[in-house]
Amino acid sequence: MKKIAILFIGALFLFTSCEETQSPIYDGSQTLAYFNGTSSTLEVEINDTNTIDISVGVSTISSSARTVNISVDLDNTTATSGMYTFPTTVTIPANEFFATLTVTGIDDGLTTAGETLSLQIDSVDGGVGSSRVHTIRLVEICPVAATFATGMYTLDFVSGGIGAAGFAPALGTGVTVELVAGTASTERVFNVKCYPSFGFANPPVDFSFSLVCGTTVSNGLIAPQVSGVGCGGSIAFGPSGAGTYDTADDTNMTLIFAEDTAEICGSVATTTYTLTKI
Numbered sequence: 376m377k378k379i380a381i382l383f384i385g386a387l388f389l390f391t392s393c394e395e396t397q398s399p400i401y402d403g404s405q406t407l408a409y410f411n412g413t414s415s416t417l418e419v420e421i422n423d424t425n426t427i428d429i430s431v432g433v434s435t436i437s438s439s440a441r442t443v444n445i446s447v448d449l450d451n452t453t454a455t456s457g458m459y460t461f462p463t464t465v466t467i468p469a470n471e472f473f474a475t476l477t478v479t480g481i482d483d484g485l486t487t488a489g490e491t492l493s494l495q496i497d498s499v500d501g502g503v504g505s506s507r508v509h510t511i512r513l514v515e516i517c518p519v520a521a522t523f524a525t526g527m528y529t530l531d532f533v534s535g536g537i538g539a540a541g542f543a544p545a546l547g548t549g550v551t552v553e554l555v556a557g558t559a560s561t562e563r564v565f566n567v568k569c570y571p572s573f574g575f576a577n578p579p580v581d582f583s584f585s586l587v588c589g590t591t592v593s594n595g596l597i598a599p600q601v602s603g604v605g606c607g608g609s610i611a612f613g614p615s616g617a618g619t620y621d622t623a624d625d626t627n628m629t630l631i632f633a634e635d636t637a638e639i640c641g642s643v644a645t646t647t648y649t650l651t652k653i
Contacts, residue, residue: 406502407434408443410494410509411473418516418559419480421588429476429509431465433499441467441500445476447493448508454490457483458513461494480513487587489514517588517622519561524586524625525554527653530567535646537610537635545612545634545646546582547571551653561586564597570604577604582612584630591618593632606640615645626652 411430419425431443443465461478468474478492492511496504530552532544552565563586568579583594595612604610615633628650633643 406437406441406499407505408432408467408496408499408502409434409505409507410496412509413507414510414512416512416514416559417478417480418514418561419482419485420518421515422482424479424481426477426479427511429478429494429511430473431467431476431496432473433467433502435502436470436472437467437501438469440469441502443467443474443499443504444497445494446497448495451493451508451510452491454492454513455484457481458485458490459492459511467499478511480511482515485513485515487515487590487592515588516561517586519586521556521560524563524620524628525556527551527553528565528628528650529653530565531649531651533629533647533649535634535644537640537644543570543572545569545610546648552650554650557583559585562594569596569610573604575604584618584632586620587617589620589622591620591628591630593618593630595632595636608637608639610634610639611636615643618647 409432411432415427415429417425417427433441433443445461445463445465458481459478460481461476465474465476490513492513494509494511498504528551530546530548530550532546532548536543536545546567546569550567552567554563554565556562557564562583564581564583566579566581569577581597583597585592585594593612593614595614613633613636616631618629618631620628630648630650632646634646635641636643
């Protein structure tokens with residue numbers, strides 16, 4: 376019986392020791408290093424490079440500088456090593472909570488579909504690193520002038536949609552909208568009322584799409600993310616295929632997006648619209 380007890384205790388100690396070496400545990404009293412944000416997008420112009428700054432923070436202040444060690448989370452990264460570069464250490468200055476990690480994106484095989492780079496914090500002097508990663512979407516873009524595809528347009532329904540789309544197009548039809556530049560250099564946004572033919576009192580929402588080297592990529596509705604109209608819920612829109620535009624002429628564009636991505640009113644539908652400059 377004594378031998379069995381000793382073996383059990385030994386096995387428990389071995390199991391506990393292995394668990395402790397796999398991942399440090401943050402108990403609240405230590406310094407925790409973390410990314411101040413979970414995701415970002417790095418646009419890289421064709422045959423060029425670009426950079427993005429990511430904030431790295433610590434939970435406690437110190438009279439001496441501290442080093443944070445950073446590496447690639449290979450299990451959640453699709454980008455190849457030639458598509459990016461970054462320093463593997465960041466120094467938090469004395470008496471500071473934050474420092475900046477600069478990541479460089481390189482158009483070395485990048486496409487307009489994009490790749491992901493997932494970064495993780497391995498350690499920090501006198502503390503532990505957060506398990507939360509920061510994911511960067513690296514995407515190839517073509518230069519777009521700030522005034523390109525901006526101004527007044529007529530938005531016309533072409534095809535698709537859910538239910539009886541012919542009399543209830545998602546964004547109406549023959550609607551005048553104003554395209555403005557979004558947060559990213561390639562993003563365009565317009566404000567529109569969803570399902571106006573139903574006559575509901577829901578307010579207009581912002582619809583976003585990106586100009587990507589001759590194709591338009593719908594980002595769906597932003598702020599809020601849903602239409603305010605639905606079959607017992609609220610219909611959401613999202614990406615679905617790619618529309619088109621002429622990189623030298625912004626007179627006509629085609630938008631294609633997924634309608635009812637949460638399948639509240641049935642299956643997801645593919646909807647097509649045109650934008651014609653006025």
